[in-house]
Amino acid sequence: MASVPSLAATVHQRIADALSAALPEAGAADPLLRRSDRADFQANGVLGLAKKLKGNPRELAATVVAGLGTGAAGDVIADIEVSGPGFLNITVADSAITATLAARAADDRLGVPYAEHPGTTVIDYSQPNVAKEMHVGHLRSTVIGDAVTQILEHSGEKVIRRHHIGDWGTQFGMLIQYLIEHPHELDHESDTQRPAGSGSAGSGAAPGSAPDAEVDAEVGEAAMARLNRVYKASRAIFDSDEEFKTRARDRVVELQAGEAGTRALWHKIVDESKIYFQAVYHQLDVEIRDADVVGESAYNDDLATVCQELEESGVAVRSNGALCVFFDDVLGPDGNPTPLIVQKTNGGYGYAATDLAAIRDRIGVLKADTLLYVVDARQALHFKMVFETARRAGWLPENTAKQLAFGTVLGKDGKPFKTREGTTVRLVDLLDEAVERAAAVVREKSDGGLTEEEILEQAAQLGVGAVKYADLSTSLGRDYIFDLDRMVSLTGDTSVYLQYAYARIQSILRKAGDRKPKAHPELPLSPAERALGFRLDEFADTLASVGETYEPHKLASYVYSLASAYTTFYDQCPVLKEENPPELVENRLFFCELTARTLQQGMALLGIRTPAQL
Numbered sequence: 001m002a003s004v005p006s007l008a009a010t011v012h013q014r015i016a017d018a019l020s021a022a023l024p025e026a027g028a029a030d031p032l033l034r035r036s037d038r039a040d041f042q043a044n045g046v047l048g049l050a051k052k053l054k055g056n057p058r059e060l061a062a063t064v065v066a067g068l069g070t071g072a073a074g075d076v077i078a079d080i081e082v083s084g085p086g087f088l089n090i091t092v093a094d095s096a097i098t099a100t101l102a103a104r105a106a107d108d109r110l111g112v113p114y115a116e117h118p119g120t121t122v123i124d125y126s127q128p129n130v131a132k133e134m135h136v137g138h139l140r141s142t143v144i145g146d147a148v149t150q151i152l153e154h155s156g157e158k159v160i161r162r163h164h165i166g167d168w169g170t171q172f173g174m175l176i177q178y179l180i181e182h183p184h185e186l187d188h189e190s191d192t193q194r195p196a197g198s199g200s201a202g203s204g205a206a207p208g209s210a211p212d213a214e215v216d217a218e219v220g221e222a223a224m225a226r227l228n229r230v231y232k233a234s235r236a237i238f239d240s241d242e243e244f245k246t247r248a249r250d251r252v253v254e255l256q257a258g259e260a261g262t263r264a265l266w267h268k269i270v271d272e273s274k275i276y277f278q279a280v281y282h283q284l285d286v287e288i289r290d291a292d293v294v295g296e297s298a299y300n301d302d303l304a305t306v307c308q309e310l311e312e313s314g315v316a317v318r319s320n321g322a323l324c325v326f327f328d329d330v331l332g333p334d335g336n337p338t339p340l341i342v343q344k345t346n347g348g349y350g351y352a353a354t355d356l357a358a359i360r361d362r363i364g365v366l367k368a369d370t371l372l373y374v375v376d377a378r379q380a381l382h383f384k385m386v387f388e389t390a391r392r393a394g395w396l397p398e399n400t401a402k403q404l405a406f407g408t409v410l411g412k413d414g415k416p417f418k419t420r421e422g423t424t425v426r427l428v429d430l431l432d433e434a435v436e437r438a439a440a441v442v443r444e445k446s447d448g449g450l451t452e453e454e455i456l457e458q459a460a461q462l463g464v465g466a467v468k469y470a471d472l473s474t475s476l477g478r479d480y481i482f483d484l485d486r487m488v489s490l491t492g493d494t495s496v497y498l499q500y501a502y503a504r505i506q507s508i509l510r511k512a513g514d515r516k517p518k519a520h521p522e523l524p525l526s527p528a529e530r531a532l533g534f535r536l537d538e539f540a541d542t543l544a545s546v547g548e549t550y551e552p553h554k555l556a557s558y559v560y561s562l563a564s565a566y567t568t569f570y571d572q573c574p575v576l577k578e579e580n581p582p583e584l585v586e587n588r589l590f591f592c593e594l595t596a597r598t599l600q601q602g603m604a605l606l607g608i609r610t611p612a613q614l
Helices: 007-022 045-053 057-068 094-105 137-154 171-181 217-240 242-257 260-283 296-313 351-364 377-392 427-446 452-472 495-511 527-537 539-549 552-572 582-605
Strands: 033-035 041-043 077-083 087-092 120-124 158-162 317-319 322-325 340-343 370-373 401-403
Touching: 007 033, 007 041, 007 045, 007 057, 007 087, 007 094, 007 527, 045 057, 045 087, 057 077, 057 087, 077 094, 087 094, 094 527, 094 582, 120 137, 137 158, 137 427, 137 452, 137 539, 137 552, 137 582, 158 351, 171 217, 171 242, 171 260, 217 242, 217 260, 217 427, 242 260, 260 427, 296 322, 296 340, 296 351, 322 377, 340 351, 340 377, 351 370, 351 377, 377 401, 427 452, 452 495, 452 552, 495 552, 495 582, 527 539, 527 552, 527 582, 539 552, 539 582, 552 582
Parallel strands: 120 158, 120 370, 370 401
Antiparallel strands: 033 041, 041 087, 077 087, 317 322, 322 340
């Protein structure tokens, strides 16, 4: 089905046509349409046009109104009046509101169009580190990246996910050398089964093996326990035994050279980590496919070429033995230029070299039109220099790469969220507590009407949804306070409020029995129905805006405003009241059903589930 023009777009076109007809010499004129408190819309374009043509704005406005001939049956505009120095206050016909919504309801996509010129976007998000636990710092990158991905794919964009995991570097020499000397340390306990389908892959692309299938929390915790044990034991020896430290550093060379036994143990470490990652992602209700996990190791063979091309082109120069790129506007505390170090003095490569190799691959091989990096705002300078270096080298076209820089998750004290001991909060602990709090809310609301299994299932959807929504409803660059009491509240701007609004509608639709939703454009609408109707009609425009700016908080704000408009409708417009005429019941059921579908679609794009019954 073709996309459905919004009421705003239809009114905009009608006023624009009337302006052009009234003043042909003005050509195509923008009516400057906006929502208004005085009417449904206000058009302010007449003032500027009259000034440009040295005419009287009120007279021009009156000419436009006369030309529109509003109020006819089937017309989108019911009334239009001239206000002040020449504003046009426009009231939309009730029939046009209902008819437009009926067209949206007839479409599986709710009238949301596909992008006119979809391209290919590579989005880099989540980025956990091998052999390390995921913490609260991984939360924002993961849920923001997942939401942006869902929204772009819904628009028709081809989206390639890239999880640039930290699976390379000097620490692996330490871990691998320890496993060589203690070969059974990563063996699985007898009561823990490795998920089916896992195994080692060849070197280069993402090694490993945790399957795309679900991995439960117990298996993931067991994998991380083994990794923690190896990490702590190897670190203790590394810090106390100089001979072991030397062997570990030599092992890094063997790893980089591709020595078979070293690579096999490296694969084993990565595989264990990916089992753990999948368990956390499953708990967070985010899909991470194994094929999309392309870590730092994937670009190892390209690093020498990156450095060679940068040096030969003059983009990078040697400074004290290191290969550096300098920038006039990036200065250190001493006022001297601070470079991007691509290759260290000892010949090693840093993050910059890997990031540059990834850009070459994503533009040159994957043919991306857009690169998105969902990364902490504190890395803004690094990515500014990396992007500029890639542009100077000719690898990155202008305006192709963008960092979706996000702020920090704070505790109630306004400082970065930490445990009482001052350590970073584990992501699984945070999610467990959110589900626990949500379970208390479900128990209180169910009043004994749910089994314990049903309570836990709903608590998982509400608790994880609450964490995601609190994050996604905050604009990217802002910090926010992690407050579970507020997040799982039934009132206010929370996902739980939205989920209960959806469940309430489903309850009404179930109680309706044989009475079915049906749009009746001939019926007059109450103020609450009109307000809800306009809000429903804004869904497509909201998604278009979010897709252009990569700001999921705009969609979160929209679904909250929709649920709020529905709450007012629910309070003021009884749906199943016995004395209601059948047509009124059907029309209000239609508004209910379309609200539920829109809420469900909006929440799904944010990665949040909507239980049909709570």
